[in-house]
Amino acid sequence: MRALDLRLVASALAGATIFWPASPAGATLRVFSCESEWAALAAALGGDQVEAYSATSARQDVHYIQARPSLIAKLRRADLLICSGADLEIGWLPVLLRKASNAKVQPGQPGHVDVSKIVPMLDVPSRVDRSEGDIHPYGNPHTQTDPHNIALVATELSHRLERIDPKQAGFYRQRSSEFADRWQKAIASWEARAAPLRGMKIITHHVAWVYMAHWLGLEVVGHLEDKPGIPPTAGHLADLLAGLRDQKVELIVRSTYQPERPSEWLSGRSGIPAVVLPHTVGATEGAKDLYSMFDDMLERLLEARRP
Amino acid sequence: MNLDALDLSILGPAMLAGLLVLATHVPMGREVLVRGIIFIDLAVAQISGLGVIAADRMHLELAGYGVEIAAGVAAISGALVLSWLERRFPEVQEAFIGVVFVLAATGGILLLADNPHGGEELKDLLVGQILWVDFSSLGPVALLYAGVLAVWFGARERLGRHGFYLLFAVTVTASVQLVGVYLVFASLIVPGLATRGMPARSGLAWAYAVGAAGYALGLLASALLDLPTGAMIVWALAAVASVLVLRGPR
Numbered sequence: 001m002r003a004l005d006l007r008l009v010a011s012a013l014a015g016a017t018i019f020w021p022a023s024p025a026g027a028t029l030r031v032f033s034c035e036s037e038w039a040a041l042a043a044a045l046g047g048d049q050v051e052a053y054s055a056t057s058a059r060q061d062v063h064y065i066q067a068r069p070s071l072i073a074k075l076r077r078a079d080l081l082i083c084s085g086a087d088l089e090i091g092w093l094p095v096l097l098r099k100a101s102n103a104k105v106q107p108g109q110p111g112h113v114d115v116s117k118i119v120p121m122l123d124v125p126s127r128v129d130r131s132e133g134d135i136h137p138y139g140n141p142h143t144q145t146d147p148h149n150i151a152l153v154a155t156e157l158s159h160r161l162e163r164i165d166p167k168q169a170g171f172y173r174q175r176s177s178e179f180a181d182r183w184q185k186a187i188a189s190w191e192a193r194a195a196p197l198r199g200m201k202i203i204t205h206h207v208a209w210v211y212m213a214h215w216l217g218l219e220v221v222g223h224l225e226d227k228p229g230i231p232p233t234a235g236h237l238a239d240l241l242a243g244l245r246d247q248k249v250e251l252i253v254r255s256t257y258q259p260e261r262p263s264e265w266l267s268g269r270s271g272i273p274a275v276v277l278p279h280t281v282g283a284t285e286g287a288k289d290l291y292s293m294f295d296d297m298l299e300r301l302l303e304a305r306r307p
Numbered sequence: 308m309n310l311d312a313l314d315l316s317i318l319g320p321a322m323l324a325g326l327l328v329l330a331t332h333v334p335m336g337r338e339v340l341v342r343g344i345i346f347i348d349l350a351v352a353q354i355s356g357l358g359v360i361a362a363d364r365m366h367l368e369l370a371g372y373g374v375e376i377a378a379g380v381a382a383i384s385g386a387l388v389l390s391w392l393e394r395r396f397p398e399v400q401e402a403f404i405g406v407v408f409v410l411a412a413t414g415g416i417l418l419l420a421d422n423p424h425g426g427e428e429l430k431d432l433l434v435g436q437i438l439w440v441d442f443s444s445l446g447p448v449a450l451l452y453a454g455v456l457a458v459w460f461g462a463r464e465r466l467g468r469h470g471f472y473l474l475f476a477v478t479v480t481a482s483v484q485l486v487g488v489y490l491v492f493a494s495l496i497v498p499g500l501a502t503r504g505m506p507a508r509s510g511l512a513w514a515y516a517v518g519a520a521g522y523a524l525g526l527l528a529s530a531l532l533d534l535p536t537g538a539m540i541v542w543a544l545a546a547v548a549s550v551l552v553l554r555g556p557r
Contacts, residue, residue: 068312069526072317073309073312099441
């Protein structure tokens with residue numbers, strides 16, 4: 001009986017080790033990111049020294065998230081947290097930080113990276129009026145659609161990795177400078193490809209594309225959501241449709257997690273093509289990493305415009 | 308599999324919140340089943356949500372316990388209306404509960420037509436996430452429920468119809484904010500349904516057992532399978548109840 005018990009325990013332990021999440025060889029830092037693009041960036045900068053986890057998937061609306069025990073467990077063990085900030089995760093990150101009670105990743109610590117404090121913010125309201133919809137007082141949080149912002153975040157993230165893990169500082173510094181070189185070259189080639197898009201007028205579903213529009217010189221003439229975060233109303237869609245006749249709008253843009261019906265409705269009635277763009281790594285099949293995300297974004301913009 | 312999340316400090320507060328909710332909802336659920344007013348908790352929850360939105364629209368400052376008070380006042384007013392409807396139209400009461408539910412739900416949409424922040428508030432109020440609960444937020448609810456249980460088991464006969472509805476409104480308003488409307492509905496109805504027809508005393512004991520087992524299994528499954536906790540508990544409650552119905556004492 002006794003021997004049997006011991007055997008049971010031993011096999012249970014053996015089973016547990018199989019399921020125990022294996023850490024990649026040599027991984028020292030655990031990075032908890034709120035969005036997939038920052039996990040991809042941490043992996044690109046940290047290589048095998050970093051184990052990056054994203055709390056939201058690429059097909060999820062990051063404004064909302066369902067609580068799972070693993071989120072608390074992951075954040076509790078994290079060495080560094082990186083999130084878009086500017087209240088994008090206001091619905092769940094503060095309570096998650098409180099539940100995880102991990103001193104290393106609390107605001108103000110080197111292990112807490114808030115992207116909205118690093119990049120120049122657009123759409124910062126001069127006055128916050130709640131009647132104007134889902135306005136973010138700290139500006140528009142969807143900063144990752146401009147690759148110049150990614151470059152700024154990469155530099156700061158690498159500094160933080162060096163501070164938290166000084167033994168590997170040289171490694172991070174080298175990878176950071178390699179990434180910066182390659183990224184600047186990529187930006188130059190994207191900007192050359194996107195030159196014909198300059199001045200194009202677009203309508204977007206949510207206010208999620210202002211940074212891309214700012215980068216490429218596109219003009220956002222309207223949003224399907226009259227007020228950000230509120231589903232489009234029939235009257236607003238009709239207004240948009242009426243306005244389309246006077247303006248030469250060329251594209252209707254939405255993200256993968258947004259419902260297709262409003263943009264398809266407007267596209268069907270106006271004849272203007274609707275296009276889905278990757279807003280993060282993994283959002284489309286083509287967006288496998290940060291490079292291919294911007295490749296795919298431009299490919300889709302240029303493709304939709306072709307007659 | 309995800310063994311990291313099997314951590315008492317993560318799952319403990321949620322389990323305790325579940326036991327608190329069960330303490331009041333199991334006996335009330337058996338009563339709700341007898342009266343045939345199954346969807347009353349959804350109606351009351353929706354009305355309390357409407358109360359929060361209305362207070363917000365009137366620019367009342369909802370600091371501290373303001374939200375809870377607005378929700379409670381609305382729920383109590385709603386309960387009085389429902390109680391009056393039961394007396395006035397007993398034969399179509401369930402239909403009226405349904406109408407009150409859709410009115411409260413759509414009333415919220417109309418009031419919020421231009422205010423998405425209230426929308427998030429309403430969503431939190433209805434969906435409530437059991438995993439975010441911490442010990443400090445359980446204290447006031449434990450006190451409230453101790454009072455509710457004392458009245459329920461101590462002065463049941465003298466409660467009357469109004470008394471039942473008032474007690475129910477207060478109980479549900481608190482629990483919805485703690486664990487969300489799906490779990491409140493499941494905690495109220497599923498254990499009662501599984502023990503229908505059992506004698507009062509042993510039936511209540513079995514119903515408590517079903518509820519506690521359902522919450523424990525649901526929490527474990529949610530941690531191991533990395534799935535949303537509230538929804539997982541609802542399914543675990545239903546699974547445990549099915550086992551009791553098929554295999555348990557008759």
